[in-house]
Amino acid sequence: MAYGIALDLGTSGYRTxxxxxxxxxxxxxxxxxxxxxxxxANVMDHLHFWIENGAEVGHSIVKETIDKLICLHEVDRNQIxxxxxxxxxxxxxxxxNIEIRDLAYAGQSILKxxxxxxxxxxxxxxxxxxxxxxxxxxxxxxxIPPAIRHEVGADALAMxxxxxxxxxxxxxxxxxxxxxxxxxxxxxxxxYSGSAAAGPAMEGQHISHGMLAAxxxxxxxxxxxxxxxxxxxxxxxxxxxxGSITDPRKGTMERVENIPARGITGTxxxxxxxxxxxxxxxxxxxINTSDRAIHLQDGIKFLDSDLREAGKAMGAIRxxxxxxxxxxxxxxxxxxxxxxxxxxxxxxxxxxxxxTGLVPRVLEKTVQVGNTSLMMAxxxxxxxxxxxxMQEVADSIASKHIMFATSKxxxxxxxxxxxxxxxxxxxxxxxxxxxxxxxxxxxxxxRPKETLRMVDRDIPEVGDKGLKVLDYVGVYxxxxxxxxxxxxxxxxxxxxxxxxVEEVGNKEFRIKVATDLCLGTACKHCERTCPKQALEFSDxxxxxxxxxxx
Numbered sequence: 001m002a003y004g005i006a007l008d009l010g011t012s013g014y015r016t017x018x019x020x021x022x023x024x025x026x027x028x029x030x031x032x033x034x035x036x037x038x039x040x041a042n043v044m045d046h047l048h049f050w051i052e053n054g055a056e057v058g059h060s061i062v063k064e065t066i067d068k069l070i071c072l073h074e075v076d077r078n079q080i081x082x083x084x085x086x087x088x089x090x091x092x093x094x095x096x097n098i099e100i101r102d103l104a105y106a107g108q109s110i111l112k113x114x115x116x117x118x119x120x121x122x123x124x125x126x127x128x129x130x131x132x133x134x135x136x137x138x139x140x141x142x143x144i145p146p147a148i149r150h151e152v153g154a155d156a157l158a159m160x161x162x163x164x165x166x167x168x169x170x171x172x173x174x175x176x177x178x179x180x181x182x183x184x185x186x187x188x189x190x191x192y193s194g195s196a197a198a199g200p201a202m203e204g205q206h207i208s209h210g211m212l213a214a215x216x217x218x219x220x221x222x223x224x225x226x227x228x229x230x231x232x233x234x235x236x237x238x239x240x241x242x243g244s245i246t247d248p249r250k251g252t253m254e255r256v257e258n259i260p261a262r263g264i265t266g267t268x269x270x271x272x273x274x275x276x277x278x279x280x281x282x283x284x285x286x287i288n289t290s291d292r293a294i295h296l297q298d299g300i301k302f303l304d305s306d307l308r309e310a311g312k313a314m315g316a317i318r319x320x321x322x323x324x325x326x327x328x329x330x331x332x333x334x335x336x337x338x339x340x341x342x343x344x345x346x347x348x349x350x351x352x353x354x355x356t357g358l359v360p361r362v363l364e365k366t367v368q369v370g371n372t373s374l375m376m377a378x379x380x381x382x383x384x385x386x387x388x389x390m391q392e393v394a395d396s397i398a399s400k401h402i403m404f405a406t407s408k409x410x411x412x413x414x415x416x417x418x419x420x421x422x423x424x425x426x427x428x429x430x431x432x433x434x435x436x437x438x439x440x441x442x443x444x445x446x447r448p449k450e451t452l453r454m455v456d457r458d459i460p461e462v463g464d465k466g467l468k469v470l471d472y473v474g475v476y477x478x479x480x481x482x483x484x485x486x487x488x489x490x491x492x493x494x495x496x497x498x499x500x501v502e503e504v505g506n507k508e509f510r511i512k513v514a515t516d517l518c519l520g521t522a523c524k525h526c527e528r529t530c531p532k533q534a535l536e537f538s539d540x541x542x543x544x545x546x547x548x549x550x
Contacts (some may be wrong), residue, residue: 001027002081002469004381005070005136008374009095010044010295010342011179012203012512013212015374015459016067018073021082029465031072033210036179037065037473039498039513041200043090043180045225047104048521050094053536057477059097059132060333060542064475066095067135070262072468080136084380086373088180088195089121089153092144095443096131106403108157121147123387139334143380143387146394152193152401154159156182158376160191163339163369171330172337173321176372177202177344177358181317185324185335192328194402194410197322200365201306201313202344204265209300211263213238213343213458214469218264218296219273220349228254231297232260232268237467238457240347244297248281252296261298267348270300271309274352282307285424311355311421318357319404322439325360327402332443333362338366342535346458350451357417363448370455412437419449455495473516476543483534484509490526490535495519499526513540 004018013035018028038046038061048057070080084094093100097477102111103116111118123146139188159172159174165186174181204210204217211217217504219240220232233243242256262270271292276282276455287294287304291456294302325332327492340350340360350366353359391489404410416433431441460469486509496519502510511526519525524537534545 001079001080001301001470002036004082004084005073005080005230005252006374006377006381007066007069007083007085008371008377009091010036010087010375011046011088012205012344013201014069014376015371015376016069016073017374017467018463019378020076020464021242021382025378027378027463029073029459030459030462031069031468031514032212033069033215033469033470033473034514035213035473036473037061037516038094039236039477039515039518040522041179041206042197042248043088045520045522046094046514047090051104052098053477053540055097055100057542058094061475062094063132063134063468065473065541067133068473069136072470077164079138082141082381083133083136083379084144086145086154086158086377086380088155088182092121092147092153093478096126096144098135100461104425118179121153123391124366125387126322143389145376145380146391148191148397150395151403152182154376155186155373156193157394158183158372159339159341159369160184161390161393162372162375163341163367165337166338166397168337169508170336171334172339173324173360174341175317175321175345177340178342178349179203179205179316180322183320183324185328186270187328187330190322192395192398192400194324194404196316198313198316199309201269201309203469204263204268204269204320206309207264207269207306208270208303209263209266212307213267215467216260216262218243218261218300218456219347219544220267221234221275221296223275226443227279229296230256231261233259233297235259235263237462238459246278246295246297248275248294248296248340249289251299253297256386261300263295264296264300265347266344268345269302269306270280270348270356271352272296272360273314274349276307277355283424284420285311285422297488308422310538312418313357314356315414315417315421318368319410319417321360323402323404323407323410323412326439327397327407331440332360333519335360335363337365337367338363338448341367341370341372343371343458346370346455346528351447354445354447359548362443362446363435365450365452366448368453368455370460371458374459388420409434424438472514475515477513477515477518477540478510478543479536479540480504480508480510481536481539483532484511484530485532489529489531493525493529495523495525510539
C-alpha cells in the first residue's frame, strides 16, 4: 500500500486527509485540529511569537502538531510515501522553517538594514527529513506549492484555481473567510489582493462558546414565524442538521433532532448577528435582552462581548473589500460575483453574510466553493503536474498586493467600521463620514439574484473512516524562574486558561503553557500580572514529546 497526506496549514488550524494513492486517490480519513498550535489569535501573533521566542521553538510546535495529526490516521508510517501542503506564505515558511522576517516587515529599507534576503517561494519538492517530521519516513516526498508574490500565497492561488474565476472574464471578488481573511478582486485581467487579518471570530474563536467548524458546532440560525430561532448543528460528518428551536431571550428549548451542541462556529456567529439585527434583538452596539445575551441551544450564549469581537472581524473584512474596490477605481455595483471560500465561506448563509457586511452590498451572484486550500493539497498529492500548473498560473497573474496595514483608505474605512460596530454610529452618519474622507458611501443593499453552492461541506469528503479531531494539541511551553513564589496569580489571570503553575521542588515552581490555547505575545497578561515580575514569556521553551503513535 502507498498512502499520502494532504495538509492544509490554516491560520486557525490544520486539516488533513489520508489518501490511498493506489486506489485512484480515495480519501480514507480526515483529521483536524481545533485551533492553531502556535500561541496567538492571528498570523501577526504567530509571526511575533516565532521571531521573539525563536524559530527552533516555533518549528518544534508545528512539527509536533503535524506528527500528531498523522498519528490520528492510524496507518503504518512506512506506507506514507508523499505529503502535499497548501497555505499562506507565512504558514508554509514556518512549516519549512525558512526565513519569515521578509513577511513580517514592510518595506525594502528595513529588509536591507537587517540584511534579510527573501527566500525563493516557487513550487518545489523536498523530503520529510529536511523538515524534521518524525511520524513518516525521512525520504517521504513533500510537495510545496508556489506563492504569486511573497505576500500572496498558495492559499490565494487555490481560491483562484478552484473557483475558476480567471475563466469567467468578469469583475468578481473572492475571499477566504478565515482568521487572515485573504481576498482578491479580479478586474480587466488583473488580480488585486489583500489580507484583512480579521482575527479569529470568523472561525468561532475568542467567542464565549466559540469553536472551529467541527462536529456539534452551531453553524447557522433561522428565525421561525413565531419568533423562536432554529439552531442548525454540524453532525459527526460535518453535515448540517436541525438541533433545537430556542427562545433567544429566555433560552427555553424544544429538541428537534437528537444532536447536541457544544459551541458555536464562525458562521453561527454571523447568523446570530444577522438574526439579531433583523429581529431587533441587536441594536448596535448592544444586545437588547435583560441579561445582554442571546440564548441558543444547550445553554450556549452569544454575549455583548462576542458582538464586539465579531464586529471587529466583520468591519475589517468590509473595509478590506471596499479598499480593493477603491484602489481599483470601480464602484460597488461593478462586482458581479462573490466567491466564498474556507469553512466559514462554505457554511455561512450568503444573505446573512451580506446583512453583516461580509459580502458587497450589490451583487448578482454568490458562489460557495469550500476549503479550496485542502482541495489544492489533495490535487498536488494525486496529480503529478499540479505543482507545475500552479507555478504557471502564479507566473501569469499580474498581481497587485495592497498592504492594508499601510493603506490610508483602509484606515479611514476601518475607523468608521469600529464606530459603527463598537459605538453604534448611525448608518447615515457612517456614510457622511466616508464622504468627508473622500470615499464612496455604502450603496443601498441589493440582494444577489443567485446563490450557488459548489459543495455541501467545507470538506466534501471525510473518508470511510470518518473525521478525527485533535481537540488539544498537547504541546507545552515551560520555564522555571528563580523569583517565582508559586502565588499562581498568572494562572488565575490567564484569559484563556492556558497556563498552569506546577511545584517541582521545595519552593521551586514551573510555568507550563498550552501553546494552542495561549494568546501569545499580543497578550502577555501573565508577565504583567506577576507580582515579582519573574516570568519572561520569551524564555519559555518547548517540552519533549508527550505523545507517541501506537
